[in-house]
Amino acid sequence: MPPTHLRRALAVSATAAALTVPLLGAAPAEPAARVASAAPVVPVVPAVPVVPADVVDDYYADAEGLTGEPLKQALHEIISTDVTTLTYSQVWDALKVTDRDPADPDSVILLYTGLSRDADANGGNVGQWNREHVWPQSHGDFGTSPGPGTDLHHLRPSDVQVNSDRGNKDFDEGGTESPRAPGNYTDADSWEPRDEVKGDIARMALYMAVRWEGGDGFADLEVNDSTGNGSVPYLGRLSTLLDWHAQDPPSAAEEARNATVFEDFQGNRNPFVDHPEWVEEIW
Structure with a gap:
């Protein structure tokens, strides 16, 4: 299925907007000192499927019945074919659609806090939101040129x-709770996100390890069971990510975001949102 141009996505109707929801769950309660407008958002479940089931089945036809490395390779070919690649500038506008607050279409939901923030408050200053790379740019040194650094399947709005x-x-897992993002924990070389997005983050990381296999002039991204990977093209800890994937299965909101990226922006899907069982078949 060829992707729809970015221009069409940014002009979606009110009806389509109602069906496009972020993949975030409800955030933990915030301290009373926070302003009311910063209340965490409870996601809205889509009223109808965004993409018909037969379209999704056809998309993965070449992967059916495979396991292990053959499955991984087949999925790589599927999610790397006929893909529209965004520029880093276009990512700003795309995230305003993929991560729109269903209760306030002029706002986006932030990944690690679950809070709603004015969509136009994007930038690099305190109080704004910017483009979080779930797979850090330095883990493979891929930067922000069109490619892995602009892949919407792992880019999310986050407080600066x-x-x-x-x-x-x-x-x-482990560390000290983040004072700016309650429910998230960190130490010297790792970050534990809030429970509501643990599985989402795992599936984003696993997607990147399948999508970017060393072609197109970029590094071969792989998950491993280490932390402190630094500038090498690895991201861990795999065993923890697999646990998070099992503990926090895909939600209707996550599925809707996957469909929006597919239909309106890139023309490819995250296979581990559509087929969670494939994670165990590969890893």
């Missing part, structure tokens, strides 16, 4: 300061 706190750390 919280994004800085996470930095390029790998994912694992």
Whole structure:
């Protein structure tokens, strides 16, 4: 299925907007000192499927019945074919659609806090939101040229300061609770997100390890069971990510975001949102 141009996505109707929801769950309660407008958002479940089931089945036809490395390779070919690649500038506008607050279409939901923030408050200053790379740019040195650094399947809105706190750390459990993002924990070399997005983050990382296999002039991204990976093209901790994937299965909101990226922006899907069982078949 060829992707729809970015221009069409930014002009979606009110009806389509109602069906496009972020993949975030409800955030933990915030301290009373926070302003009322910063209340965490409870996601809205889509009224109808965004993409018909037969379309999704056809999309993965070449992967059916496979396991292990053959399955991984087949999925790589599927999600790397006929893909529209965005520029880093276009990502700003795309995130305003993929992560729109269903209760306030002029706002977006932030990944690590679950809070709603004015969609136009994007930038690099305190109080704004910016583009969080769930797979850090430094883990493979891919930068923000069109490619892995602009792949919407792992890019999410995040508070500027919280994004800085996470930095390029790998994912694992433990550490000290983040004062700016309650429910998230961090230590010297790892970041533990809030429970509501643990599985989402795992599936984003696993997607990147399948999508970007060393072609197109970029590094071969792989998940491993380490933290502190630094500038090598690895992201961990795999065992923790697999646990999070099992504990927090895909929600209707996550599925709707996957469909929006597919239909309106990139023309490809995250297979582990559509087929969670494939994670165990590969890893």
